[in-house]
Amino acid sequence: MTMASVKKLLHDTLDDLIEEDLKRFKSYLKEDERIRAGKLEKAGVTEIVDIMMERFGAEEAVKITLNILRKMNQNQLAEELQNNYTEVQKSSKEAKKRKRKRVQKSSEPAKKRRRKQDDFWLQEFKKTHKMKMKEKVEHIFECKKENEADLRDVFTELFITEGDHKEVNQEHEILQTDKNIKPRKSQDRPIKCNDVFRLNKKKKKIVLTKGIAGIGKTVSVHKFILDWAKGESNQDIDCVFLLPFRRINCIKDRKISLHEFLQKFNPELEDLETSNICKIYKRNLAFIFDGLDESRLTLDFDSGMVTSVEERSSVDELFTSLVNGTLLPSAHVWVTSRPAAANQIPPEYVGLFTEVRGFTDQQKEEYFRKRIKDETQASRMISHIKKSRSLYIMCYIPVFCWITATVLQGIPIGNNAETINTTLTEMYIHFLLIQMNMKSQKHDRKTERERIKLLxxxxxxxxxxxxxxxxxxxxxxxxxxxxxxKSCDIDVSEEDFESTGMLTEIFQQEAGLHEMKVFCFVHLSVQEFLAAVYVFLCYLNKNMDELQFFTEETENELQFFSEELENEVRPDHIDKPDKNIALHDDLLKKAVWKGIHSQKGHLDLFLRFLMGISLESNQKLLRGLFTHTEDSKESVTEITKHIKELLDFHNDFSPETSVNLFYCLLELNDNSLYTEIQTYLKSYPESELSSSMCSLMAYVLMMSEEVLDELDLKMYKDELGSHRNLLPAVRCCRKAILSHCGLDDTCCEPVALALQIPNSPLIELDMSYNDELGDWGVELLSDGLKSPNCQLKILRVGPPFAAITASSLLRRVSTNH
Known part of the structure; x- marks a missing residue:
């Protein structure tokens, strides 16, 4: 560390002081007996620094300067000096080390020297590799490169928890958004994405992360890589390889070695000398396979396995060999997937199973404040969203937050935004309109206010x-x-395709591996929405050729269903739909049956959108795209009746199918939905109530403006604890009977929240005979009871609460009332 470098630091620091503050600095400095006061009277910054260096030396001069700055409350300036001085010290030490190394180098044994050379090439490669990986992930954009932003500026922490591989199922993704209204389990401790490998304690086992589309899996992976590349986390890992299945699909049919495979994604590997290729694979490596659900590989974990990085094999064998540990057994492997595809990985190969659950309420607000830079506009938007229960719940999904923000930014809050309905269909129609308006503004150089002309x-x-x-x-x-x-007459070279309108907003282009480009919609729900628009338009135009999809296989499906029910008593009016699509309700009935028999549930959300578009109010919003609308009152009444009758045969449907049919009723604005659910449940009292059905009931209650007189949780109790998913609905009832329900401390959280919400209707609560409740649960309930919003009049706690605790809780009630 040179005197000159320290002098410069001190000079730069004091130079930032205004004249009055410099006088104060000299005043404090005069208090040191080693400084003659007369020398400082007319001294400028340079003279002050020279005097300090001469009297105190470099290190003490810095300490004294820091002490005086802090006395003057110049804390930021002091912190900057401290940081800069630390950097100078560090650089000085490194320079001394390099000098010692040069002296020692000539005397080092040859073997040691070779080891140093190995370290050098590795460090150089890691430096290049980290830079390349940083470039891949440091920016994020919502399908608009001109809106590219630093990932760190917009990243909002997600709620990630440890899960259970047994929970993987075939449920359609959109239904799993109901987890937003499920109470957290006691083991639902939040996990940070940077900690997944540290938490995986099992050797030769992978990390498997599931989450619905748009929930933030890829962004979490990118944040992990960015923090690693910047040297801020997981520095025990030498190399991280990001391997999206979308790109893997481009070379899925090749015979290729692992090293050749990785070169396709990381060209910097091509620069390695032959002697260093094997060495790199002996280091601590991490392989991140993103998007298993998009994979077109045929996975067979019982087929031939690869053991060498130079052995050529199929791409699917390379993947399975890394997963089961026969290839590079010490490597870290992380696979992300949507829920339905996660079960392609046998559980015996999974050491840590995590689930991305989206945004908590606090994280939703943080997202909007980061995305909307204008604080006033962001606050108004958050306030508007909170007024709509359904919007607020759906904003659990980051992509839905983006769609909502896009719509509300395009429609001034306090004007048209007040009239936006709360169904998915209407929100996506407004999203489409906003996208088209953006295209007109930039590409067509005009703003089209009239919706019909715009479409x-x-x-x-x-x-x-x-x-x-x-x-x-x-x-x-x-x-x-x-x-x-091209098969749909889309020319990717068209100017429209590259404009900032609809295509660049809701369409995403991804670079493939050298040979080709692949494309996808920005979110699965956008694809399903547009598909529903197309089908309804074909019906309006009587384009029956395009609707053959609904007639070709329906006969076989209905025949299969008829055979299953041949011994059942079935109303005559639940016949299989006519083969011809002559009427609106014919189309809807065929779509319902098609959706019911969809094994993967990939038509569920499409079906909801098709129901929503059937409403004449939504058809009018799409005028311009549709040349005319159809009076749909009779058709909506007919399909609503049809769906309700189908639900009478719920034992023949999966719980997920029944739940999606209820959601279809929501899109049809059926106001009797809660009554239908109650009827459905009472008709089959001995059947197990699925987790999804409980979530749906809570969802419907929370969105309903009506207050339920009584919610008796015992009615829905089962061994799996699915009834706990109904707890959020406590906020929508006057009397909640939760006794004998096996509730634990974590179940008190939604109850406490119900007591704290504005205009809480809850006036009677029975929490007795829940043996797993403890001190934490009491504390949570106490917080709810202390709220000025709490309207509770009757509280039953009983065993296992101690008498003193019960008395304390009751005193809190009487204090607030």
Missing amino acids: DSNKTMILKLAKLAFEQLKKGNIVFCEEDL
Whole structure:
């Protein structure tokens, strides 16, 4: 550390002081007896620094300066000096080390020297590799490169928990958003994405993360890599390889070695000398396979396994060999997937199973404040969203937050935004309108205020995309190649395609591996929405050829269903739909049956959108795209009746199918939905109530403006504890009977929240005879009872609460009332 470098630091620091503050600094400095006061009277910054260096020396001069700055409350300046001085010390030490190394180098044994050379090439490679990985993940954009932002500026922490591989199921993703209203389990401790490998204690076992589309899996992976590349976490790992299945699909049919495979994604590996190739694979490596649900690999964990990085094999064998540990057994492997595909990995190979559960309420607000830079606008938007229960619940999904923010930014809050309905369908229609308006503003150089003209002028391109969405949805594809686009008359070179309108906003282009480009909609729900738009338009235009999908297999499906029910008593009016699609309700009935028999549930959300578009109010919003609307009152009444009758045969449907049919009723604005659910439950008292059904009931109650007189949780109790998913609905009832329900401390959280919400209707609460309740549960309830919003009049706690605790709780009630 040179005197000159310290002098410069002190000079720069004092130079930042204004004249009055410099006088104060000299005043404090005069208190030191080693300084003659006369020398400081007319001294400028340079003279002050020289005097200090001469009298105190470098290290003490810095300490004295820091002490005086802090006395003057110049804390920020002091912190900057401290940090800069630490850097100078560090650089000085490193310089001395390098000098010692040069002296020692000539005397080092040859073996040691070679080891040093090995370290050098590794460090150089890691430096290049980290830089390349940082470039891949440091920016995030919502399908608009011009809106590219630093990931760290917009990243909002997600709620990630440890899960159980047994929970993986075939439930459609959108239904799993109901987990937002489920009480957390006691083991639901939040996990940070940077900690997944540290928490995986099992050797030769992978980390498997599940989460619905748009929930933040890829962003979490990118944050992990960015923090690693910047040297801020997981520095025990030498190399991280990001391997998206979308890109893996491009080379899935090749015979290739692991090293050749990785070179396709990390060209910097090509620069390694032959002698160093094997060495790199002996280091601490991490492989991140993102998006298993998008994989087109055929996975067979019982087939031939690969053991060498130079052995050529199929890509699927490379993957399975890394997962089961026969290839690079000490490597870290992290796989992300949507829920339905996660069970492709046998549980015996999973050491840590995690679930991305989206945003908590606090994180939702943080997201909007980061995305909307104007604080006033962000606060108004958050306030508006909180007024709509359904919007607020759906904002659990980050992508839905983005769609909601896009819509509300485009429609001034306090004006049209007040009239936006709370169904999914209407929100997505407004999203489409906003996208088209953005296209007009930039690409067409005009703002089109009239909705009909806006849709009409963009009709051709929208319909091409809608056709693509439907054609690929039928095949179960969410990723498509350029040939798929051409089959729908979409030319990727068209100026429209590159504009900032609809295509660049809701369409995402991804670079493939050298040979081709692949494409996908920004979110699965956008594809399903456009597919529903296309189907309804084909019906309006009587384009029956395009609707053959609903007639080709329906006969076989209905025959299969009829055979299952041949011994059942079935109302005559629940016949299989007519083969011809002559009426609106014919189409809807066929779509319902098609959805019921969809094994993967990939038509569930499409079905909800198709129901929603059937409402004449939503058809009017799409005028311009639709040349005319259809009076749908009779059809809506008929399909609503049809769905309710189908639910009478729920023993023949999976719980997920029944739940989705109820959601279809929501999109049809059926006001009797809660009554229908109650009827449904009372009709089958001995059947197990699924977790999804309990979540749906809570969801419906929370969105309903009506207050339930009584909620008796015992009615829905089962051995699996699914009835706990109804607890959030406590906020919507006057009397809640929760006794004898096996509740634990974590179940007190939604109850406490119910007591704290504004205009809480809850006036009677029975929490007695729940043996697992403890001190933490009492504390949570106490917080709720202390709230000025609490309206509780009757509280039954009983065993296992001690008498003194019960008395204390009751005193809290009387204090607030």
